[in-house]
Amino acid sequence: MRVARTWAKAGLKPHQLRRYMASDDPDFTKKAADVIGLYLKPPANAVVFCVDEKTAIQALDRLDPVLPLSPGRAERHGFEYFRHGTLSLYAALNTQTGAVLGKTTAKHTSAEFVAFLAELVAGQPQGREIHVIADNLSAHKTDRVELFLEQHPRLKMHFTPTYSSWLNQVECWFSKIERDVIARGVFSSVKDLAKSSSAISAATIDRPSP
Numbered sequence: 001m002r003v004a005r006t007w008a009k010a011g012l013k014p015h016q017l018r019r020y021m022a023s024d025d026p027d028f029t030k031k032a033a034d035v036i037g038l039y040l041k042p043p044a045n046a047v048v049f050c051v052d053e054k055t056a057i058q059a060l061d062r063l064d065p066v067l068p069l070s071p072g073r074a075e076r077h078g079f080e081y082f083r084h085g086t087l088s089l090y091a092a093l094n095t096q097t098g099a100v101l102g103k104t105t106a107k108h109t110s111a112e113f114v115a116f117l118a119e120l121v122a123g124q125p126q127g128r129e130i131h132v133i134a135d136n137l138s139a140h141k142t143d144r145v146e147l148f149l150e151q152h153p154r155l156k157m158h159f160t161p162t163y164s165s166w167l168n169q170v171e172c173w174f175s176k177i178e179r180d181v182i183a184r185g186v187f188s189s190v191k192d193l194a195k196s197s198s199a200i201s202a203a204t205i206d207r208p209s210p
Contacts, residue, residue: 025161046129050170059187
């Protein structure tokens with residue numbers, strides 16, 4: 001106890017630690033400037049999307065009922081659960097309007113990523129340039145993706161620097177999904193989880209980003 005009191009008096013917390021990740025990308029400055037430039041001054045008559053996927057989201061059903069928040073007691077969840085499967089969630093955040101296009105898939109491959117890009121292209125007027133900000137996931141850089149880009153020259157990919165996905169604003173939306181839907185959710189099936197994710201996506205349409 002004397003040690004604990006001494007640490008407390010000096011404001012020391014040696015049991016705590018903080019982690020960090022420094023990008024080793026040699027083109028960090030160039031790539032970061034490119035992404036930030038799209039946020040601050042997007043090209044005229046163009047649309048900018050932040051795109052990413054949240055993979056292996058588990059549809060968990062609680063064995064015991066959730067006990068709601070009440071005076072003097074925090075909300076309580078039982079420890080045991082049933083796992084009903086997983087899904088992946090793709091999302092594209094329009095950086096100018098805050099609108100989000102979300103799509104759930106059973107798999108997470110380059111094919112699903114290309115299909116999602118095709119939906120983005122189909123939803124934009126002919127002739128409008130489409131700029132997509134994405135991270136360096138291998139599924140974003142396959143031959144299938146390169147072929148799609150060749151077939152749709154008005155779509156331009158912009159990659160964040162290595163270990164710098166925090167530059168992608170759609171991560172803020174995924175954080176909202178994690179807090180509001182996944183972490184405290186109870187799902188009887190993967191379909192139930194997909195429906196809840198879609199509801200959040202619809203609720204954020206045309207809402208200004210933070």
